[in-house]
Amino acid sequence: MPFKANYGQDPRMGFEVRKKRKYKGAEKFVMKMKDIQDKEKAVLGKVQEEMKKYADRKRVEINEYKVGDLVILSTKDLRYQMIGRRIEKLMERFVGPYKVKKIVLANTVELELSSTIKIHPVVNVSRICRYIEQVKGQRKEQLTLVIIEGCYESPKKE
16 A cells, blocks of 8 residues: 555556556546545544554653752662762662752753762753652651660660
């Protein structure tokens, strides 16, 4: 079908004899070709819409960030760039918060990073999340270590 849609005839097998004369049904041929191409264009448009629908299922809207917003940075791809945090198993999933210094593009921002992270400050928005402060009364309390006879014991709340 694609060969016929492009050329208006079935492919030659190599043993047909070509006739050298003017084709009387040229107008009929042109109309037939336009009909075939219109049908193919409609089918391709329908298939394109279906493909777009399935491709867009996993896409999400990107967050709009402004200069000065607080964000947290994913540590998913920062294994060796984090100084002093070599154990991946115990490493935080996100670090921060960091301020957005500049909006480079709609999907990239420049962050004010600390000196412990040795990466380029311009990151994709897929690697950051908006920082949400904890609710009052839910602050994490720092626990103190209790030393008994030179050994460490589990921390207790004061």
